[in-house]
Amino acid sequence: MEEIKADLEDLQLKQESDFDVMNRVLSIATSYHETTDARLTALEDIEYYVHQVDNANDFVKINGIEKMMKLLKNKQASIREQAIHVIGTAAQGNPSVQVKAVELGVVERLMEMLKDDNQALLVRKKCLYSISCLVRHFPHAQNIFAVNGGFPLLFSFFTNDPTNKLLIKSIQLVSDMKKERLDIQSLTKSDDSIEEKKKQYNRFNLTAILGANNWCGKLVSSLKYKQTDVKEASVEAMRNFLDVCRDEFNENQTIRHIKDLLRLQVAMNEWGEERQLERQFSVDNFLDADRLLQLATDGDELEEYIKQPPYVEETFKKEL
Numbered sequence: 001m002e003e004i005k006a007d008l009e010d011l012q013l014k015q016e017s018d019f020d021v022m023n024r025v026l027s028i029a030t031s032y033h034e035t036t037d038a039r040l041t042a043l044e045d046i047e048y049y050v051h052q053v054d055n056a057n058d059f060v061k062i063n064g065i066e067k068m069m070k071l072l073k074n075k076q077a078s079i080r081e082q083a084i085h086v087i088g089t090a091a092q093g094n095p096s097v098q099v100k101a102v103e104l105g106v107v108e109r110l111m112e113m114l115k116d117d118n119q120a121l122l123v124r125k126k127c128l129y130s131i132s133c134l135v136r137h138f139p140h141a142q143n144i145f146a147v148n149g150g151f152p153l154l155f156s157f158f159t160n161d162p163t164n165k166l167l168i169k170s171i172q173l174v175s176d177m178k179k180e181r182l183d184i185q186s187l188t189k190s191d192d193s194i195e196e197k198k199k200q201y202n203r204f205n206l207t208a209i210l211g212a213n214n215w216c217g218k219l220v221s222s223l224k225y226k227q228t229d230v231k232e233a234s235v236e237a238m239r240n241f242l243d244v245c246r247d248e249f250n251e252n253q254t255i256r257h258i259k260d261l262l263r264l265q266v267a268m269n270e271w272g273e274e275r276q277l278e279r280q281f282s283v284d285n286f287l288d289a290d291r292l293l294q295l296a297t298d299g300d301e302l303e304e305y306i307k308q309p310p311y312v313e314e315t316f317k318k319e320l
Contacts (some may be wrong), residue, residue, distance in 0.1 A: 017057050022049050029083075030067050036076055043071075043082040045286060050090040058089055061102050067102060072113065077120040084110065084123065088130030098138045107134055107144050114166075115153060121163065128169045136176060139200035146204045155213050158222065168233045171222070174215070175237035177206060207244055216245035223257035229266075231261050235296045242290060249289040258292045265302065 015022070016289035028034050029042035029216050046064070050056040059065070064086075087106060091097045093128075101107070114127040115117050131150075135141040144267060145151075154170035161167045219241070222234040235258060238249055248254065295302045 001118065016035065018049055018052070018055050019062075022046060022055065022059060022064070025068060026062065026064060030071065040078055040082055043079070043086055047086045047089050049084070050086060053094055056090040056094050056097050060097055064090070065097070065101055065104055069106065069109065071239065072109060074116070077123050080113075081120070081123045081126045084113075084130050088126065088133040091130065091286045092133040092176040093137075095138070097237065098134055098141060101134055102138075102144065105108050107131060107141055110134075110154065111145070111148055111150060121165065125165055127167070128173070128236050129167060132169070132176070133146075135173075136283065137180060139197065140182055142177060143200075143203050146206075146209060151209050151213060155215070158218050164225065164227050164230050167222075168229055169258055170234045171219070171237050174210070175233075175240050178237075178240040181206065210241075211244070216241065216248040220251070220254050220257075223254065223261070228261075228264065231257070232296075235261060235293060238289075239293045239297055242293070246289070249293070255289060255292065258289070258296055260303070262292065262296050 025042040025045045029039050029046060031039070034042075048061070050059050050064075068083045068087050072080055073079050074083070087110075089286060091101055110127045110131050114124050114131065116124075121126075132147065135145050151174070154174060157167040157170050184194065184198055184201060219234050219237055222230050225231060238245065242249065295305055
């Protein structure tokens, strides 16, 4: 028994802390003497650890962001991609990491790589992911993004993105920025921190930037895309822009596209027997874009709607 206790105590003494593990694998990830596979595995390990806020903060203390920045120059696209992924994961929902990354110029560097058509698509997608993590709920970073031409860059993907992968993420990012402003303006109580946050958001006029780039028209035009993911991202964004895009969204053509998307959603989702739902569900009587957008972006709301009279009752009457 004593021998077992001694072995267990020895194991506990040898057990590495998360901080020690990150230090160790960071040295592997940044070593040119290691194989590409070993470095990628090390980066994947780091990305796993920095999901936790405390680990992400420790990652900053060991100059992890700076070391990831150096890896962005690596010749291997897979190394660049994974290093960018680490930065984004560490920054997501972590103000301390966001501030440090902004101080180091990470936003501008990732924007340069995102603009570069010579970068692999997977690298560019990770750039957009990490930019999103860095600027969300961080008005100062959003201002840096705007000043450096971030919005025209995002809008370029409406016409220069064959796969539409970057376009979808761009629509979602702009929509999230707008949602942040709607949320903070809707707060009924206020204090010094909230007022300061409002001032930060007002440092650049998001509505003016979007208006100058025909954002509302771009959203409407994206409803014509064949790819359902693009349509769904656009409709989700429309809900956040009703206050500035209402006229464009109420056009007959827009209403028709949203109705088509709703019918497709019903056909693709398993809410009971598909044929029964197709018979019950009708949107032809809707003329209000607000209600259509609500149904198109809220699965629970849509499910509840298609169960309600008069559609169920009318179906039964016809069958009788």
